[in-house]
Amino acid sequence: MDNLSKVKSIIVKKSLKLDCGKEISNFPLAYETYGKLNEKRDNAILVFHALTGDQYASGKNPVTNKDGWWSYAVGPGKAFDTNKFFVICANVIGGCMGSYGPSTIDPNTKKPLGTDFPVITINDMVNAQYNLLEFFEIEKLFAVAGGSMGGMQVLQFVSNFPNKAKVALPIACTASHSAQNIAFNELGRQAIMSDSNWKDGLYEEKNNNPDKGLAVARMAAHITYLSKKGLQEKFGRKLQERSDLKFGFDADFQIESYLRYQGSVFVDRFDANSYLYITRAMDYFDLTKKFNGNLSKAFEKTKTKFFVISFTSDWLYPTSENRDIVISLNAIGAEVSFVEIKSDKGHDSFLLDIPDFLNTIKNYLNATFLELNETRI
Amino acid sequence: MKQEFKVISQLIEEKSQALDVGCGDGELIEYLLKYKTKDIRGLEISKEKVQNCLSKGLTVIEGDAENDLKQFPDLSFDYVILSQTLQAFLNPEIVIKELLRVGKRAIVTIPNFGHWKVRIDLLTKGTMPVTKSLPNEWYNTPNLHMCTIQDFYNFCKKRNIKIYKSLSLNGEKISNISISNLKFKNLISELGIFLLEK
Numbered sequence: 001m002d003n004l005s006k007v008k009s010i011i012v013k014k015s016l017k018l019d020c021g022k023e024i025s026n027f028p029l030a031y032e033t034y035g036k037l038n039e040k041r042d043n044a045i046l047v048f049h050a051l052t053g054d055q056y057a058s059g060k061n062p063v064t065n066k067d068g069w070w071s072y073a074v075g076p077g078k079a080f081d082t083n084k085f086f087v088i089c090a091n092v093i094g095g096c097m098g099s100y101g102p103s104t105i106d107p108n109t110k111k112p113l114g115t116d117f118p119v120i121t122i123n124d125m126v127n128a129q130y131n132l133l134e135f136f137e138i139e140k141l142f143a144v145a146g147g148s149m150g151g152m153q154v155l156q157f158v159s160n161f162p163n164k165a166k167v168a169l170p171i172a173c174t175a176s177h178s179a180q181n182i183a184f185n186e187l188g189r190q191a192i193m194s195d196s197n198w199k200d201g202l203y204e205e206k207n208n209n210p211d212k213g214l215a216v217a218r219m220a221a222h223i224t225y226l227s228k229k230g231l232q233e234k235f236g237r238k239l240q241e242r243s244d245l246k247f248g249f250d251a252d253f254q255i256e257s258y259l260r261y262q263g264s265v266f267v268d269r270f271d272a273n274s275y276l277y278i279t280r281a282m283d284y285f286d287l288t289k290k291f292n293g294n295l296s297k298a299f300e301k302t303k304t305k306f307f308v309i310s311f312t313s314d315w316l317y318p319t320s321e322n323r324d325i326v327i328s329l330n331a332i333g334a335e336v337s338f339v340e341i342k343s344d345k346g347h348d349s350f351l352l353d354i355p356d357f358l359n360t361i362k363n364y365l366n367a368t369f370l371e372l373n374e375t376r377i
Numbered sequence: 378m379k380q381e382f383k384v385i386s387q388l389i390e391e392k393s394q395a396l397d398v399g400c401g402d403g404e405l406i407e408y409l410l411k412y413k414t415k416d417i418r419g420l421e422i423s424k425e426k427v428q429n430c431l432s433k434g435l436t437v438i439e440g441d442a443e444n445d446l447k448q449f450p451d452l453s454f455d456y457v458i459l460s461q462t463l464q465a466f467l468n469p470e471i472v473i474k475e476l477l478r479v480g481k482r483a484i485v486t487i488p489n490f491g492h493w494k495v496r497i498d499l500l501t502k503g504t505m506p507v508t509k510s511l512p513n514e515w516y517n518t519p520n521l522h523m524c525t526i527q528d529f530y531n532f533c534k535k536r537n538i539k540i541y542k543s544l545s546l547n548g549e550k551i552s553n554i555s556i557s558n559l560k561f562k563n564l565i566s567e568l569g570i571f572l573l574e575k
Contacts, residue, residue: 027442112422129445159418305436306429324440327448328446330438330448330449331448331450331452333394333453335418335436336436336438337418337422337431337436337437337438338427338437338438338439338440339427339428339431339437339439339440340424341424342424356424356428359428359432360431360432363431363433363434364431364432364434365430366434367433367434368434369430370433
C-alpha cells in the first residue's frame, strides 16, 4: 500500500497492557477528522470503524482514492453533521491503514511484524483509541458511534470509560460474538491460511500476498452482509454477459461475477494478516465474560444515553442480539432508546443510504446536542 | 387531547420517573418533560412513530406492552402511563398486571363506551357507534376490548386494584368520579382517567 505517508497519526508513548498479557508502547495510531472542534470542546464524536474499514469515514480516502466507508452518514448536513460536530475516526490497532498492525515494520528486524504482532481484542482497540481524547484535549465526547465491529467498540468504550461520552450509538452489533459469527470468521481465516502464499504470515517479505485466500474470505463474508431477499432482487438467476449457460466453471451468473469482483478489489486495499487479527478480536468479544454473564454489570456506572439501532433483514447481527443490549440497559434503569429500521439490505444497511436510518440519527443527535449541551449555559 | 395531558400531568409528582406505554409521536412525553419531569421515556410499537420520537431526541424503545414490559424489573418507575390504548390489546388484563408490576402506580385512561352518544347511536341506529373519539367502523377499528368507566371500575374492584383517583373528562370539563356519581359520570364522560396501585 503506497501513499501511507499521507496518513495522519499520533504516536502513543504510554504503555498499553493488552489482554493477551503483552505490553506495547510508542505505537502509531492513524486517524482522520471531519469538521471543527468548538471552543468548549464539547462537540466531538468518536466514530469506530468495522472489520474492513479505516479512519477515512468520509471524503476521499487518499490511499485508495475511494469514497470513505461512511460517506452517506458523515459530512456537512449529514447524519453526523460536520457543520456542527467534530468527527474523529481512527484506524484500529491490528489494521492496515497506518496504525500499529501486522504490517508495521519491526525496527529491529526491519521486516513486517507478521504473526509476531500480538493477538489483540476489541478492548485493546478501544483503549488505544482512548489516547485520542488526550491528544485533542477533549474532556468528554459528545458521542461515540459505530456499526458492526464499530458498535462493539462503542459498547466496550462506554463500559471502560462510563463517564467519557454523553451519547452512545451502537448499531447492528452484539455484546457477545455468536457461534455463527465465529464460524464465518473462521471460514475466512482458513481461506487465507490455506493459500500457499500465506507462509505463516511472512508473505510480505516475499512480496507475494495470499490474494486468493483473502479474496475468498471477502466473498464469503460479503454474502453474510446481504440478505437473501436483497440478493434475489438484485441478481436472481441473471446471467453475466451471456445468453445461456456455458457448461463450465466461469462466472455464468451475475452473482458469481459480483462476488469475484468484490474479492478482487478487496485485496488491493486490505492486508491478509490484518484480516486474521481483526476477525480474531471480534470472535474474542464477549462483554459479559468479565461480569459472569451479566451484561447489565458492564454498564452499571454509566450515565451515557444509549441509542441502539438494528435492521430488519440483518441476520448476522440480528435484532434479537441488539435487543439484548437494550434489555440489559433497561434492567439497570439506564437511559436507552431503540429502533429496528426497515431495510432489505441486510447487515450492510448501516453503510448505505437508508433515509429512515440516517434522518433519525441526524435529528436525534441534533436534538440531544441542544438538550445536553446548550441548555446548560 | 391537551386536556387529558393536563389531568395526567396533575396526577404525577415532580421529578418522578415515568414510562409512557404506547407513546405514539411522543406528545405526552414532550408535555411532561416541559411541565413535570425530565425522567420520562416511552414504549411504542410503530417504527415510524418511534423514529418521530427519536428525531425529537426523546428516549423511546420500539416494542409492545404485551411482550416488552417484561424486560423492566419490578417497580422500575414511579408512574407507568397508558393513554387510550388499553382497549387495543389482545389481553388487557395481563397488560394492567404488567403496568402495576413495573410501576409503583399506573395511570390508565380509557375512551368511555358508556357515553350517552355511544348509547344513543346503538339504540337509534342499531349499528356499532362511530363518534369523534371512536372514529372507526367495527371492521377496521384497532379497538378489540372496548369498555365503559363502570366496566373498568368493576374490573379493578374484582382484582383488588386500588383506584387512588378517578377523573372524568367531558369536552374541556374535568370532574371527579366517585362511587356516588359513578352511574352519571359513566353517562356523560368521554374519557375516564384512573390512578391505580396494586
